[in-house]
Amino acid sequence: MIVENMEIVSQKNIASQVYELVLQGQELVSLAIQGQFLHVKVSEGTDPMLRRPISIASIDKDKNQLTVIYRAGGRGTNMLANKQVGDQVSVLGPLGNGFPVEATNAGEKAVLIGGGIGVPPLYELSMQLVAKGITVIHVLGFASSKDVFYEEKFTELGETYVATMDGTKGYHGTVIDVIKDKGISFDTIYSCGPTPMLKAIETTFPEERGFLSLEERMGCGIGACFACVCHVQNDPTGIAYKKICTDGPVFAIGEVEL
Amino acid sequence: MIVENMEIVSQKNIASQVYELVLQGQELVSLAIQGQFLHVKVSEGTDPMLRRPISIASIDKDKNQLTVIYRAGGRGTNMLANKQVGDQVSVLGPLGNGFPVEATNAGEKAVLIGGGIGVPPLYELSMQLVAKGITVIHVLGFASSKDVFYEEKFTELGETYVATMDGTKGYHGTVIDVIKDKGISFDTIYSCGPTPMLKAIETTFPEERGFLSLEERMGCGIGACFACVCHVQNDPTGIAYKKICTDGPVFAIGEVEL
């Protein structure tokens, strides 16, 4: 967990409002693992005020580079999208626990379920799982065909299903529909995406071994401000909590309230 | 008076903390005259909040370019100094009345007295005076040798004296000392610089035909907010005023309270 000025090596628009950004680092890259995130300052001054949490999509330790994929929408991400190759951004990271590759054994089968801008962290995860000899199946849900990205990249790593809500690409429906209809079997679930999707996964597969990556508005990103807490499941007192920035963003199915 | 995004064509460090910036314009340049200023937004967002007033140093109507010279010191000018060729800045201008070239007749002699970062607007003025057949003498005061800029450029247009407060370059002393010691004679004074210098000029040459360019903290720059007013000389009521942004920044000697 360090603060580093990282230089923009490349910035590409890869889907509607979605950008792939490659950052050149020094020490930070060597510390990063799949499922962790960066806290990115998109400008020098106080506008915008806060850093933006963005997941690590892939890690290149040889080149000392990290790739992130983000959707430009609000003030900060729009400013990030306007940055040029050669510009620097201050990055605090890597943050959070990351996806546990060790939860799946070599030879087992993992299904990676991504929703929209929750897809990126699954990419590095998939590479790590494959490297360990785990079979990966990707189920990636998007709103519409214009939002789809990285389909080929995931396909190179394993079976890949794309679903869109409006049916303009791939399967017409939700990721859950795909898993059920295709009768996909698996030993472990790894997922990242909008909360309703994560809830649906938990409801559909409450007994499975699985890991969900959560989102919440953050202040510090390092566990100090208590902005990003969530309740723990089955806690009669109601006061137990987990911090998404440090205890998460990845939690086991059944661990915290979604 | 328009708002225009102008592209940075060149940016050079020409003295200690002093930058020469060339801006490519469209319509704005054709409207500009000597002694007017630009109100420059150095960033897109709200940090810093306000535009920065900067004088026009020279005007190239053929190329549609304006040159400004500024000292980087505070938050906004430091950000401006970090801008690269190709970057755009929003410019509101040209603002203010400008120096009256018509106040001096062809064949007459004008002394142009500049102090520090007040020197730049005298450059375009000098070119205009020379073009009209007026003899120009430049007396340029700086704190120290490291602060001096444009000496050769002014020398090309006419007799030029440089004075520094610490004597590290040119004459050791103030601009007033130079004029007295060299016995410089003139028909008109044009001056821009720190208020104490302008006051000294007014006190030394109260009866002369002369024009002083003033500075004040500004809000709007266009006469709407009443931030930049000054008192009128010999006003028994105390309520008469001039706005530096629109009635000025150039005033005749004796017109307003310094």
Next chain:
Amino acid sequence: MSRLNMELPGLSMRNPIMPASGCFGFGKEYAKFYNLEKLGAIAIKAATVETRFGNPTPRVAETSSGMLNAIGLQNPGLDSVLANELVWLEQYDVPIVANIAGTKTEDYIEVAERISKAKNVHAIELNISCPNVKEGGITFGTDPKVASELTKLVKEVSSVPVYVKLSPNVTDIVEMAVAVEEAGADGLAMINTLLGMRIDLRKRKPILANGSGGLSGPAIKPVAIRMIHQVSQVVSIPIIGMGGISSAEDVVEFFLAGASAVAVGTANFVDPFVCPTIIDELPGLLDELGVEHITELIGGSWK
């Protein structure tokens, strides 16, 4: 069909956007940039009985996402505002909101009575943030009784509806709002500036010659939104919202908080075209939000 027109006491507006008092002079400067008839209304600079020079300079200081001002109510005085400024504005078909100020109750009454008779003045904005000299400098705007009393007296003499402009520098903004509503205010304008100060490190003195000044701009927007959200749920008179507005999104946020019209202040200094730009961008934003007419948004965050 217009999606932006708004009917408020005294003000029949083609859109609910007006420049804020003190940030637009009497319109002349901005008329060089665009046709003032584009605006829903114009809140002119505070008029006082006498001509005022105002405070010594510097009068403005920059802050993070905001600015401080201590202009000190400089204005040409009531006679001149009536004879020159308002007459000049008559060439435009746009309702004028006359902001009035003073340090004595009698001054307010005189200005209100006379200015409200001007042809194009459709409403008065009663600026109660000024120090009340009789009450030893306490501003009219921080004591509900004093504010209520002043509102009553101004209402009595005014020929047009009266909007009371509330100061945010109070413990209980709702109490202030209710007090002036009960005193007969036709509407509220909120918020005026927060009291602030910047100090020059080298001179070791406040940057403003006046010492402190009024903080405006995006920095204060969250305070404005909070106060309008609180007040609009309690009063039944309309609110002209302001404080840091610089975009169509900001306007919608103020409407959702409970405003029925808005004023744009500091943003004019940064972009002289900000008001027409906002007006032009609003319909597109309403489309995005699935809103037919902007009135549907009023108080949307609590209704």
Next chain:
Amino acid sequence: MSRLNMELPGLSMRNPIMPASGCFGFGKEYAKFYNLEKLGAIAIKAATVETRFGNPTPRVAETSSGMLNAIGLQNPGLDSVLANELVWLEQYDVPIVANIAGTKTEDYIEVAERISKAKNVHAIELNISCPNVKEGGITFGTDPKVASELTKLVKEVSSVPVYVKLSPNVTDIVEMAVAVEEAGADGLAMINTLLGMRIDLRKRKPILANGSGGLSGPAIKPVAIRMIHQVSQVVSIPIIGMGGISSAEDVVEFFLAGASAVAVGTANFVDPFVCPTIIDELPGLLDELGVEHITELIGGSWK
């Protein structure tokens, strides 16, 4: 020779820079970035008698040059703060300022009495911005009588000096400051956050689950400077200044306004190293300003 050391009631500090309460947890997270002994003191997160989960999320929202928070005093409760957090902090030779909160007077008294006995707690920071449940939700911090009463009671039981942390959401900050000074406060901490709100345009609801929240960051700095400037001229107890500090220049501005120490809050979230950076940069800035020791700057704008 140190140019930054500062002696305040209870607090013998190697420099006058501390992280602000609630913005530094109990130090553990920032200890991963630097040695906490670099700091002049540490103001820990508000402790309450009971363990509190706090408010539902979202708990933070961004604003122009600022942020809103409505954490809701989440903390592990007094017992755990004493047994775990404070004991863990004992490894560092740095004085702790224990921020205490509650909704009933009795809660405050219990926390003050017990926490003030902890080995490394050198001062109490009495956070009176919380709603007073007995007085129907009025915050302790907006009524001088209530604040004064609470200060007296806490002073009676505390084994260490008590700094009262003032809320800026009042009409008259001087009246509040004088009231708590008369009640025996050893110092003041100011300012706490301004009440603000942001609204989500699409959801048509406040972004914060709690509705409104506390505005912090550079946006509020001018308000903090103004209030400290006013108060420091009237009281004779020292002021710990805060509100938007993020640089050595800001620290000097607070000192010139009248502060004798400062706390850095929101800026820690943007740059975890902000406190040590400021501490390292101060001597150079003092050189530039021709100041030997930072104490020379206290109240420099009005002395």
